[in-house]
Amino acid sequence: MQLAIFWIFSVLxxxxxxxxxxxxxxxxxxxxxxxCFICLAGLYFTLDAFFIGIIQILVYAGAVMVLFLFxxxxxxxxxxxxxxxxxxxxxxGGLVLCGFVYAMVKAVINLPEVWQTAPKxxxxxxxxxxxxxxxxxxxxxxPLQIVGVILLxxxxxxxxxxxxxxx
Amino acid sequence: xxxxxxVMLEEYxxxxxxxxxxxxxxxxxxxxxxxLGRAGAxxxxxxxxxxxxxxxxxxxxxxxxVKFYLVAMLFILFDIEVVFMYPWAVVFREYLxxxxxxxxxxxxxxxxxxxxxxxxxxxKGAMEWSR
Numbered sequence: 001m002q003l004a005i006f007w008i009f010s011v012l013x014x015x016x017x018x019x020x021x022x023x024x025x026x027x028x029x030x031x032x033x034x035x036c037f038i039c040l041a042g043l044y045f046t047l048d049a050f051f052i053g054i055i056q057i058l059v060y061a062g063a064v065m066v067l068f069l070f071x072x073x074x075x076x077x078x079x080x081x082x083x084x085x086x087x088x089x090x091x092x093g094g095l096v097l098c099g100f101v102y103a104m105v106k107a108v109i110n111l112p113e114v115w116q117t118a119p120k121x122x123x124x125x126x127x128x129x130x131x132x133x134x135x136x137x138x139x140x141x142x143p144l145q146i147v148g149v150i151l152l153x154x155x156x157x158x159x160x161x162x163x164x165x166x167x
Numbered sequence: 168x169x170x171x172x173x174v175m176l177e178e179y180x181x182x183x184x185x186x187x188x189x190x191x192x193x194x195x196x197x198x199x200x201x202x203l204g205r206a207g208a209x210x211x212x213x214x215x216x217x218x219x220x221x222x223x224x225x226x227x228x229x230x231x232x233v234k235f236y237l238v239a240m241l242f243i244l245f246d247i248e249v250v251f252m253y254p255w256a257v258v259f260r261e262y263l264x265x266x267x268x269x270x271x272x273x274x275x276x277x278x279x280x281x282x283x284x285x286x287x288x289x290x291k292g293a294m295e296w297s298r
Binding site: 051054055058059062063066067069070073074127129130132133134136137138141144145147148149151152154155156158159160162163 | 240253254266269270278291
């Protein structure tokens with residue numbers, strides 16, 4: 001079951017990663033990247049890493065993607081025009097790619113760690129989110145407040161920089 | 168392992184139903200449009216946004232206002248706030264029983280600091296769109 005979910009999410013992730021490159025409209029590319037991130041979050045969930053999965057969706061698919069879309073808007077990127085494929089460039093690129101993949105596979109296959117499965121993480125029935133929560137509020141109360149102050153400073157900076165005529 | 172996954176799947180069933188309904192709605196809406204829209208004959212003129220009047224003279228993508236930047240950055244900042252509230256909400260009840268009310272005041276302090284940021288943005292008119 002876990003293996004099936006792993007394959008579903010992996011294939012979907014690679015599919016959307018390919019679409020990021022293939023799509024001619026930059027906004028469509030960005031949205032494909034969102035789907036890629038969400039599938040990656042699904043992979044994290046199957047590995048019991050719930051916190052990092054949620055962060056992946058909240059921060060990457062949410063916040064970072066907003067920045068990407070903002071850059072697309074700011075630079076006024078338009079749909080790419082279709083280019084003619086040059087046969088010599090195509091085969092040259094393919095040759096380089098094959099050499100690269102060959103070198104990578106050869107290097108990775110010889111590592112003994114690749115063929116081992118890491119032992120399952122000992123969670124003791126507590127989810128990683130609860131672990132992080134307890135650690136955060138038992139040990140790191142003060143740093144949390146400092147993070148709040150940093151966010152406050154960032155908010156003031158954003159508001160100040162982006163509006164010239166303030167009240 | 169098998170039992171554990173059974174429990175997991177039962178918990179995720181509502182999420183799965185949610186996703187399936189979402190995809191189903193999109194597919195039905197697109198399919199209905201496609202099927203009903205075939206009634207009339209298509210032509211190049213009919214596929215343009217405006218069938219009559221002047222040809223649109225400006226570029227197809229207008230420049231975006233800098234106000235979007237403000238909204239995007241404010242979204243990111245308060246998104247980070249939510250990231251910290253997520254483990255807080257998960258452990259809140261258990262922590263309260265074990266360790267006391269510190270967790271409540273810790274988060275109140277954090278939210279209080281960010282409330283100052285929110286009020287600052289509000290006072291400076293960052294949320295007013297038509298300015």
